[in-house]
Amino acid sequence: MGTIAIGVGIVAGLAALAGALGVAIVVKGTLEGITRQPELKGQLQTVMFIGIPLVEAVPIIAIVISILLYGQM
Amino acid sequence: MGTIAIGVGIVAGLAALAGALGVAIVVKGTLEGITRQPELKGQLQTVMFIGIPLVEAVPIIAIVISILLYGQM
Amino acid sequence: MGTIAIGVGIVAGLAALAGALGVAIVVKGTLEGITRQPELKGQLQTVMFIGIPLVEAVPIIAIVISILLYGQM
Amino acid sequence: MGTIAIGVGIVAGLAALAGALGVAIVVKGTLEGITRQPELKGQLQTVMFIGIPLVEAVPIIAIVISILLYGQM
Amino acid sequence: MGTIAIGVGIVAGLAALAGALGVAIVVKGTLEGITRQPELKGQLQTVMFIGIPLVEAVPIIAIVISILLYGQM
Numbered sequence A, B, C, D, E: 001m002g003t004i005a006i007g008v009g010i011v012a013g014l015a016a017l018a019g020a021l022g023v024a025i026v027v028k029g030t031l032e033g034i035t036r037q038p039e040l041k042g043q044l045q046t047v048m049f050i051g052i053p054l055v056e057a058v059p060i061i062a063i064v065i066s067i068l069l070y071g072q073m
Helices: A002-036 A038-071 B002-036 B038-071 C002-036 C038-071 D002-036 D038-071 E002-036 E038-071
Strands: none
Touching: A002 A038, A002 B002, A038 B002, A038 B038, B002 B038, B002 C002, B038 C002, B038 C038, C002 C038, C002 D002, C038 D002, C038 D038, D002 D038, D002 E002, D038 E002, D038 E038, E002 E038
């Protein structure tokens, strides 16, 4: 049971790292764009809102896997 | 059974990290491009939508492997 | 059997990280190129499509090794 | 037998990471060069095709070591 | 015997990562140099061919160490 906990920890932790860094890179790109071309705010935010779910897709699958593993403990 | 969980955790976690960072790098590149050349938005988004599945190819294989491993528990 | 699962997890997970980041770097380079010189889109995409299989070569060998390991469980 | 699998996983996984990131860096450099000086495409691709096997040298040795390890299982 | 395999995996895998990233950075620098000053191609390639063995020195020592470890299994 304890080794399952190690698995849960690795997957949930890396998923958190992945989601956070991925979304941060996208938001940073959006902020840099708005800084240079404030009039493009709308378009850049649209691409940001398209990009974030695409970034989160695999981390969320990983979180589901961590919950499934947790259910095995 | 527990050590298989560690394997599941490593593969699903690294796949999440891979997918999220890879997609984020591509979306950031698109945002930077739209900022500099807003009139290229369509072409840049086309390349983004070609690139994202190519980025996700190996992470999704890894998620499938993690599900196969999970099935062995 | 369980420790083999850890090996499968490490190789498939790192292969996912490798493939995703490698392809993302290439796609980002293509996006930057199209932004600066939109008229080179065709040539840049050609180099992108030459580069992506070269990037994926070792990750795919690693995925094959992970499947071989999985077959040993 | 199982712990050898962990060794196989580490070496093949890191070799994948190495090969993919290394080749991606070289392809990105080529894309940047073609963007700035499209007329140098031929020469830049020549250096790319000289560079890629040099990048892959140690990853491929590592893949051979992973296969030798696999043969010990 | 199995734990030696983990050691072989770590050293050979990290050597691959080191060699590949190091050589890739050198080749990328050469590509950037040729892009800016195409007439220096010969000199830049000469420096590249001096630099690559220097980059590979420690990775190759590490590969030798991994082979020595492998011989202990």
